Amino acid sequence: MTVMDGKDELEDQFVQWREYVRRRPELAESDADELEDHLRDSVDELVTLGLSRDEAFLVAVKRMGGLDDLSREFAREHSERLWKQLMFTGEPGDPVKKNRDLYAMLACATGAAVSIKVPALFGLSLDDIATSLSLFALPWLAGFLLWRRRPAPWVYGVLVALFALGAVVANAYPAGDDSQSIGLIITHLPAALWLVLGLAYVSDDLRSSRRRMDFIRFTGEWFVYLVLMMLGGGVLIAFLYGIFDAIGLHADALIEDWVVPCGIVAAAVVGGWLVEVKQGVIENIAPVLTRLFTPLFTVTLLAYLVVIGWNGRGIEVDRSTLVMFDLLLAVVLGLLLYSLSARDPRAPRGPFDVMQLALVISALLIDALVLYTMAGRIAEYGTTPNNVTAIGQNIVLLVNLAWSAWLLWGFVRRRSGFAAIERWQTLYLPVYAVWFWTVVLILPLVFGFR
């Protein structure tokens, strides 16, 4: 075909065009065939009208209209395909890579399930390794992500070092079983390690703010998947118990020692895989949930403020209420983050933005009341690992939300763009990492493992 260069070039363009089409999960292979055939007919006709092959291709593609519109129409007729994508998307048109992803995930999930049984070989029960449970799941998930990302070699080094550090904290710190320090390590080490996992997630583009936003999305979706899988697992366990009970065998030990621990760590990896392969295929779940719950939380918090103002009742603060208010701030932040993550940055301001602002401000007001009372308490009773953590957590969240409120206010008033809010949230991620690592690494030392 060397004689007909024009024709060769045209074939190249068809190949490229097909590649674009195949990226659309809505368009199946046979649709692509059909559309390509259509395009070729169109090109042929235009050529007979006197256009050159290149021109004809351009005109024909232009006539076909944007792929966005096209795939939307196809999606309407073939909505079921979107769900199938859950299982079968990978890199478009590359079944080998899809399968390799699947095998890598299976290897990592199996690795996680096996690794959690290793301590049992040394006679350690699950309670004995409570501090390091996350170390049996997250490194495997990180491994899967690294396998997909293939980052620079130093990233591997840093991740191994950080997970090793986590292992040291979990096992070598001489904190007593009843100490507050051990409780803090159990609750905060998973969070600290999750942010290490975040490093693996963004490892292919460390500075990109979009990538970090992707990690925030990933976190939400992963959590939703994990919860769903746990529900499914619960059903499985109920049947497992029931059917074996029917033949007079009690499966308690099997369930407690094998199914639950292995299932949970494997589910953590599978969840990560699901989020990775289904990216951009269906509307994400976490943002939908935030849309539902933002108004409800706003109303609840406003009602709470009104009640406090009405009968002048002060908040009775002890440590557990402070933890609750910390969690409340975290939930408000989560609602904010996930609506941000799904928001089209170019969309105009709407009532939902105002509602978010109301939500954040009411949360801030409530928290100011809590902190005010709490300060008095610390002055009275002195510091403990728990109340220092609770206060610190509160401050970390408060700073984020206060500045978010300011940015949201500017956004609603049309003074600043939406991008500023997004950038603030992604810039803040390392702050959480520093904070969680401070709690697990430094606080126990400072308080002498109390």
Next chain:
Amino acid sequence: MRVTKDLVAASATPIVLGILAEGESYGYALLRRIGELSGGELDWTEGFLYPLLHRLERLGHVEASWQAVAGERRRKYYRITKQGRAELAEQQRQWQTVVGALKQVWPQFIPLEGTA
């Protein structure tokens, strides 16, 4: 003149089934035929035609197969089924009712512009 979206949507099925009743055909040829029949006034997009064909296929009004006619590319041909013919007959009856009614209320074509 532009035919409104609603009218295009309503007439799409009987038009496609009608053309396929003449003989099997494929997407590009269908679009050309529709253009011919309407004097170029009905300009369907690909994003409209192919999903419609797939829907008709799903409903069982047409069936499709990839065929290579001698000397041409392999193409996805659509042909009308027995059920499709029944559907076409039903649609024709409905359209005749509508057209008959319109003819009575519009005894003469209303002048398109400058009604007195």
